[in-house]
Amino acid sequence: MEIVKYCKKRELLAWQQKVEVAADSPSLAASCTSIEACQKELRRLGIPNSLPFLQYFHINRDLPNVRKIAELLAESAAVLLDVPAVRLYQDALFWKRPGDGPTPWHVDARMAPFDTSHLITFWIPLQAVPADGTALVFCSKSHSDFALPYWNSYKESAKNPDSPWNRLEERYERDYNGVDSFVDYMPLDLGDMTAHSGWTLHCANANTGKHNRLAIAITYVDARAPVRVRTDEGDAEDVWSYQDWISQVPRGTPDWDHPLVPIIWSK
Numbered sequence: 612m613e614i615v616k617y618c619k620k621r622e623l624l625a626w627q628q629k630v631e632v633a634a635d636s637p638s639l640a641a642s643c644t645s646i647e648a649c650q651k652e653l654r655r656l657g658i659p660n661s662l663p664f665l666q667y668f669h670i671n672r673d674l675p676n677v678r679k680i681a682e683l684l685a686e687s688a689a690v691l692l693d694v695p696a697v698r699l700y701q702d703a704l705f706w707k708r709p710g711d712g713p714t715p716w717h718v719d720a721r722m723a724p725f726d727t728s729h730l731i732t733f734w735i736p737l738q739a740v741p742a743d744g745t746a747l748v749f750c751s752k753s754h755s756d757f758a759l760p761y762w763n764s765y766k767e768s769a770k771n772p773d774s775p776w777n778r779l780e781e782r783y784e785r786d787y788n789g790v791d792s793f794v795d796y797m798p799l800d801l802g803d804m805t806a807h808s809g810w811t812l813h814c815a816n817a818n819t820g821k822h823n824r825l826a827i828a829i830t831y832v833d834a835r836a837p838v839r840v841r842t843d844e845g846d847a848e849d850v851w852s853y854q855d856w857i858s859q860v861p862r863g864t865p866d867w868d869h870p871l872v873p874i875i876w877s878k
Contacts, residue, residue: 696877720809729833730809
């Protein structure tokens with residue numbers, strides 16, 4: 612499979628990204644010149660080799676078929692966001708290897724550098740996913756109020772075990788009718804996909820099977836969404852996704868343009 616070869620060729624970059632996020636040190640990540648060196652550094656930082664996944668940003672720039680998928684889904688993104696035009700913000704390949712751990716609860720909008728709620732992600736598995744598999748699990752309705760904690764302290768959660776950020780599952784355990792609010796759409800066949808708001812709380816199970824789980828996530832944003840004045844307010848997990856253009860656009864205005872964040876569809 613073309614995309615597996617792509618992963619293998621760029622695997623070192625994926626490991627370096629994990630080191631940079633874990634250590635908050637680009638120079639340390641760059642000094643790890645082999646996968647083994649990255650794994651050693653992660654162990655020193657207390658992080659096991661069984662990561663949630665390895666991540667590859669912007670594969671559409673190298674793989675024309677991924678670009679075609681991004682173009683085909685763009686109008687649907689605009690319809691779901693109810694906006695007249697959308698930018699292709701990010702696409703990423705997620706490689707969850709056998710033995711990799713669960714993907715923690717998170718929201719995509721916290722990792723993106725935009726001041727907007729008009730962000731949407733399509734999650735596309737590259738193989739069938741069984742009923743007990745590793746597709747995304749969502750907290751139903753969480754998108755309607757989960758933006759609020761974004762403006763409160765996030766870093767304090769590491770020091771305070773009682774922080775709401777450490778009890779996200781409890782917050783959405785049941786809805787008002789006593790029905791489980793955790794939703795997944797497994798099993799998924801090839802050609803199936805899910806879509807979720809940028810503020811929807813979601814996670815994924817560990818890969819306890821014998822096969823790789825590959826999935827592409829394509830994220831669109833309202834074409835008039837301003838870039839946040841302060842991008843350090845968010846989670847640094849996806850800095851690699853936007854670090855090559857963020858310093859070249861104005862902050863806090865809906866009027867901006869950059870070839871790496873193109874308006875991919877408009878009415």
